[in-house]
Amino acid sequence: MIRIENLKKAFGKVTVLDGIDLSIEPGEVVSILGSSGSGKSTLIRCINGLERIDAGRITVDDFDVSNPKELAEARKRSGTVFQLFNLYPHLSALRNVTLAPVEVLKRNAAEAEKEGRALLESVGLGDRADAYPAQLSGGQRQRVGICRALAMKPRYLLLDEVTSALDPEMTAEVLEILADLTGRGTTMIFVTHEVAFARSISDRIVFLDQGRLLVDLPCETFFAEDGGMANARVAQFLSKMRKD
Amino acid sequence: MRYADFGPHDIVLLLNGLGVSLTLFLTTSLVGVVLGALLAVVRYYRVLVARELVTFVTEMLKNSPVLVQLFLVFFGIPALFKIDVTPFEAAFFTLALNTAAFVYVIVVSAVESIDREQIEAGRVFGLTRWQVLRHVIAPQAVAFATGPLTALLVNQLQVTSLISVIGVVDLTKVGDILNMRTLKPFIVWTVVGVLYYLAAKIIALAGGFVERRLTAHSAWKGL
Numbered sequence: 001m002i003r004i005e006n007l008k009k010a011f012g013k014v015t016v017l018d019g020i021d022l023s024i025e026p027g028e029v030v031s032i033l034g035s036s037g038s039g040k041s042t043l044i045r046c047i048n049g050l051e052r053i054d055a056g057r058i059t060v061d062d063f064d065v066s067n068p069k070e071l072a073e074a075r076k077r078s079g080t081v082f083q084l085f086n087l088y089p090h091l092s093a094l095r096n097v098t099l100a101p102v103e104v105l106k107r108n109a110a111e112a113e114k115e116g117r118a119l120l121e122s123v124g125l126g127d128r129a130d131a132y133p134a135q136l137s138g139g140q141r142q143r144v145g146i147c148r149a150l151a152m153k154p155r156y157l158l159l160d161e162v163t164s165a166l167d168p169e170m171t172a173e174v175l176e177i178l179a180d181l182t183g184r185g186t187t188m189i190f191v192t193h194e195v196a197f198a199r200s201i202s203d204r205i206v207f208l209d210q211g212r213l214l215v216d217l218p219c220e221t222f223f224a225e226d227g228g229m230a231n232a233r234v235a236q237f238l239s240k241m242r243k244d
Numbered sequence: 245m246r247y248a249d250f251g252p253h254d255i256v257l258l259l260n261g262l263g264v265s266l267t268l269f270l271t272t273s274l275v276g277v278v279l280g281a282l283l284a285v286v287r288y289y290r291v292l293v294a295r296e297l298v299t300f301v302t303e304m305l306k307n308s309p310v311l312v313q314l315f316l317v318f319f320g321i322p323a324l325f326k327i328d329v330t331p332f333e334a335a336f337f338t339l340a341l342n343t344a345a346f347v348y349v350i351v352v353s354a355v356e357s358i359d360r361e362q363i364e365a366g367r368v369f370g371l372t373r374w375q376v377l378r379h380v381i382a383p384q385a386v387a388f389a390t391g392p393l394t395a396l397l398v399n400q401l402q403v404t405s406l407i408s409v410i411g412v413v414d415l416t417k418v419g420d421i422l423n424m425r426t427l428k429p430f431i432v433w434t435v436v437g438v439l440y441y442l443a444a445k446i447i448a449l450a451g452g453f454v455e456r457r458l459t460a461h462s463a464w465k466g467l
Contacts, residue, residue: 050364075368075369075370079369080365082361082364084361086359087365088362088365088379088380089384090383090384090387090461099371099379100366100371103375104369104371104375132462134461134462148369149369152369152370
């Protein structure tokens with residue numbers, strides 16, 4: 001499981017995360033909601049070790065992310081999908097997917113390639129495996145990004161606003177794949193602005209506000225009038241999102 | 245021998261001179277590119293004192309005339325350390341180090357041109373700093389650097405002509421000799437100039453070819 005205890009993170013004088021406590025059990029789908037600047041993406045970047053935390057502790061299956069020796073193990077257990085895809089532009093879709101399995105997990109190249117093709121096939125990109133990122137649409141790129149993360153067979157999938165850079169049509173094609181993944185028992189931590197989608201796939205909703213964890217409730221309770229909606233900030237956020 | 249017209253043997257002389265120029269150019273370029281790239285890797289790994297030292301030395305090499313550097317190596321260093329340095333050795337060291345300094349700057353900026361996001365992606369998936377350098381940064385940095393490197397090498401070929409001053413019999417020196425003998429400067433220097441031009445053109449064409457190969461992945465940007 002992923003355990004976050006009293007996490008604090010500041011950029012200079014700006015406190016971004018202010019004492020976050022959160023645990024995520026294997027198999028759970030947890031959506032993290034909150035307005036822009038509430039610290040959602042930073043939280044993900046702390047879990048995968050891209051940001052150094054100022055205080056507190058994050059462990060992934062008991063491997064401490066702040067310990068350089070344990071970070072490698074922690075990272076093997078989690079896969080990240082990025083908002084801006086972050087694909088390697090000089091590698092084909094397939095090579096994007098197989099690079100880490102071959103280099104980090106020391107998988108046999110031919111095997112990794114076979115699995116990579118199967119993964120791309122499963123997201124409808126079987127015929128685009130040899131295309132470079134520049135030749136793919138945004139939605140296709142993000143699907144490659146998802147395959148790249150899945151190729152490492154992560155226990156935890158960290159999704160950082162994966163549809164924010166996509167238009168509605170492409171958003172739909174990516175969300176469809178994510179919905180499919182939840183059906184297969186993948187643990188997902190899903191930072192998003194897609195409230196309706198979060199509601200449809202999540203077991204739990206976590207609401208961040210100004211770097212604090214304001215609400216952590218089962219999905220149904222969160223959207224209930226006497227549950228999360230009873231919190232003024234949550235109600236305000238949800239009504240604003242509905243208008244958009 | 246009286247002052248005389250050109251003879252068939254002059255072609256051999258010119259080709260010998262060209263050979264010396266090209267040999268110096270190719271060897272110093274090879275050493276310079278390898279050394280410059282290695283220094284850039286030192287910077288990538290943030291080796292503390294080495295980084296400051298490299299910056300200082302490359303700054304000195306970039307911002308002083310090659311001719312002055314050549315005089316320092318050929319006259320200055322032998323005088324200080326009481327050692328013998330042949331003109332060819334002096335020319336080799338000076339040009340190799342000078343090329344390395346410029347290559348260093350090109351490679352550093354090429355490495356810095358790679359998006360941070362890709363490097364983060366590599367790190368997140370567990371690639372080590374070295375693996376990120378080898379599989380993510382280097383292939384793209386090489387493609388990015390090929391253009392500026394080609395321009396640098398074309399320029400360094402012309403710079404080799406300076407070594408004739410300390411007595412290396414390169415193409416320029418051969419031109420000088422022929423000019424003294426025939427007293428036909430216009431013809432001599434035109435021929436020498438054309439030979440430099442042809443050599444430079446070949447370097448530029450080769451560089452362009454390599455660059456197109458390396459950037460093939462971005463050729464469809466508009467799609």
